């Protein structure tokens with residue numbers, strides 16, 4: 001079986017499982033194409049993923065700067081302010097907004113609307129980017145002043161699942177529940193600049209729990225492409 005066939009089969013198997021867990025069309029499947037070449041990414045797109053996610057501006061630029069993919073490209077890694085210029089030209093959505101500084105840097109360079117998501121560090125891990133959950137409502141309330149930013153959702157990278165114990169699954173699911181509650185609460189504010197249609201949560205190791213908790217976007221890398229050999233760069 002070719003690599004492309006394998007990728008296609010994995011995407012279809014995920015779709016099938018997704019169909020059993022959630023209403024048709026209510027959860028979007030994002031293929032995380034970091035470290036994957038164009039051919040692998042295009043095989044996933046061919047098999048029907050809804051979007052792709054890239055972590056690094058430069059890698060995304062090399063891969064997609066000349067010939068864009070037929071689905072939206074999301075930035076899912078931290079964007080440094082000195083890369084903002086390139087990011088704006090490349091990404092359909094920047095899902096890792098976590099400061100006034102990056103928001104201002106984007107807004108100051110834009111001359112059209114741009115979809116963004118606010119990244120939340122729901123596990124309160126020192127090693128991760130994202131706003132503390134408690135800071136999110138206040139940040140969103142003030143986001144009106146960024147004239148070009150449409151805050152389309154909340155995004156989170158959950159703590160890694162350490163083992164398959166019941167306690168561990170409870171811990172991760174509690175974080176997911178907290179995210180879902182925060183998302184619903186902020187959405188109910190009805191801020192026109194922050195419609196918050198999406199909750200992007202869940203990766204290869206925990207996506208089924210995320211869907212059960214209410215995620216509307218799941219971001220899958222290794223589940224679609226196989227284990228990353230160069231994962232040390234993560």
Ligand SMILES: *Cc1c(COP(=O)(O)O)cnc(C)c1O
Nearest residue numbers: 032076203204219220221222223
């Ligand atoms: C790498 C990455 C993913 C996908 O991880 P897998 O475990 O391979 O599915 C999802 N989201 C972000 C932000 C990532 O960096």
